[in-house]
Amino acid sequence: xxxxxxxxxxxxxxxxxxxxxxxxxxxxxxxxxxxxxxxxxxxxxxxxxxxxxxxxxxxxxxxxxxxxxxxxxxxxxxxxxxxxxxxxxxxxxxxxxxxxxxxxxxxxxxxxxxxxxxxxxxxxxxxxxxxxxxxxxxxxxxxxxxxxxxxxxxxxxxxxxxxxxxxxxxxxxxxxxxxxxxxxxxxxxxxxxxxxxxxxxxxxxxxxxxxxxxxxxxxxxxxxxxxxxxxxxxxxxxxxxxxxxxxxxxxxxxxxxxxxxxxxxxxxxxxxxxxxxxxxxxxxxxxxxxxxxxxxxxxxxxxxxxxxxxxxxxxxxxxxxxxxxxxxxxxxxxxxxxxxxxxxxxxxxxxxxxxxxxxxxxxxxxxxxxxxxxxxxxxxxxxx
Numbered sequence: 134x135x136x137x138x139x140x141x142x143x144x145x146x147x148x149x150x151x152x153x154x155x156x157x158x159x160x161x162x163x164x165x166x167x168x169x170x171x172x173x174x175x176x177x178x179x180x181x182x183x184x185x186x187x188x189x190x191x192x193x194x195x196x197x198x199x200x201x202x203x204x205x206x207x208x209x210x211x212x213x214x215x216x217x218x219x220x221x222x223x224x225x226x227x228x229x230x231x232x233x234x235x236x237x238x239x240x241x242x243x244x245x246x247x248x249x250x251x252x253x254x255x256x257x258x259x260x261x262x263x264x265x266x267x268x269x270x271x272x273x274x275x276x277x278x279x280x281x282x283x284x285x286x287x288x289x290x291x292x293x294x295x296x297x298x299x300x301x302x303x304x305x306x307x308x309x310x311x312x313x314x315x316x317x318x319x320x321x322x323x324x325x326x327x328x329x330x331x332x333x334x335x336x337x338x339x340x341x342x343x344x345x346x347x348x349x350x351x352x353x354x355x356x357x358x359x360x361x362x363x364x365x366x367x368x369x370x371x372x373x374x375x376x377x378x379x380x381x382x383x384x385x386x387x388x389x390x391x392x393x394x395x396x397x398x399x400x401x402x403x404x405x406x407x408x409x410x411x412x413x414x415x416x417x418x419x420x421x422x423x424x425x426x427x428x429x430x431x432x433x434x435x436x437x438x439x440x441x442x443x444x445x446x447x448x449x450x451x452x453x454x455x456x457x458x459x460x461x462x463x464x465x466x467x468x469x470x471x472x473x474x475x476x477x478x479x480x481x482x483x484x485x486x487x488x489x490x491x492x493x494x495x496x497x498x499x500x501x502x503x504x505x506x507x508x509x510x511x512x513x514x515x516x517x
Contacts, residue, residue: 144170148331150475201472
């Protein structure tokens with residue numbers, strides 16, 4: 134039986150970033166049930182670094198992550214992790230009250246955003262259909278993220294610090310043994326002082342194996358696709374364009390346009406696949422808003438984004454299962470908050486405290502605790 138200080142379940146961005154930070158403090162095994170890390174969600178993400186996205190706790194964790202992305206440790210990646218993009222929120226005439234409220238809320242933490250008239254929206258995003266948008270606002274600070282470089286940097290860093298990544302290692306059993314855990318996987322048995330549950334959409338199922346109460350995790354499917362822009366359109370200079378109600382969005386992606394209905398369809402944990410109806414809805418909405426005529430898709434995919442009731446991540450030890458640490462509920466924020474969440478998880482596990490630099494952004498252990506009100510006893514609509 135292999136022994137380690139920390140066994141992290143799940144090699145997506147949550148487990149990889151936590152394993153990277155924990156490897157400073159002891160031996161790490163990262164156990165992934167698939168044959169490659171990040172197969173289900175991280176590998177299907179085309180993320181924006183968006184400091185105005187999510188609730189107050191998510192925004193604080195995102196701000197706390199910016200320094201890492203802008204100046205990663207030496208050797209972490211060969212290319213920049215962030216690239217300029219900008220995000221344009223747009224509203225139809227009937228959505229202007231929603232736009233007003235979103236602008237004021239966002240400006241409270243991002244004073245650099247700019248309110249735009251209908252004419253200015255067309256100037257910044259000339260692919261918009263004239264007359265569709267009555268106004269909008271631009272956040273110039275939102276940036277593209279190189280998700281693969283970020284994920285691979287964490288995995289490479291774990292190995293460089295002496296950790297091990299084990300694939301095809303689905304968890305088959307978890308049991309307390311002495312003052313630690315015995316972990317049975319499809320790739321063998323492990324003895325670990327601490328188990329970190331970073332299993333994404335499967336985190337409640339892993340908790341059940343450990344005898345821990347579920348946190349009410351609700352996996353939700355999101356669909357995306359790419360298509361070619363019309364001739365004469367330079368996609369590289371376009372911002373991400375997002376409907377103020379988040380009913381659709383599009384953005385440049387590898388020389389094409391990526392579109393999505395921004396859907397959140399309840400789903401059991403699974404290898405999510407796109408459904409034709411979701412794609413048709415998104416195509417219709419984007420064609421109504423723009424001059425695009427989407428006749429052929431270059432690619433299509435779907436992924437799961439897992440939330441708890443208050444849409445804030447869960448990080449902390451399960452009170453009823455000593456040494457079992459939750460790191461779940463990343464929703465659509467896992468990539469942009471990974472540096473802060475990885476460091477925070479290691480701080481809570483090793484020192485029982487939020488690291489001072491992250492706490493300085495207003496992040497508290499209580500806000501992320503798996504024992505906070507309303508979570509552990511929530512039903513899971515995807516499986517109940």
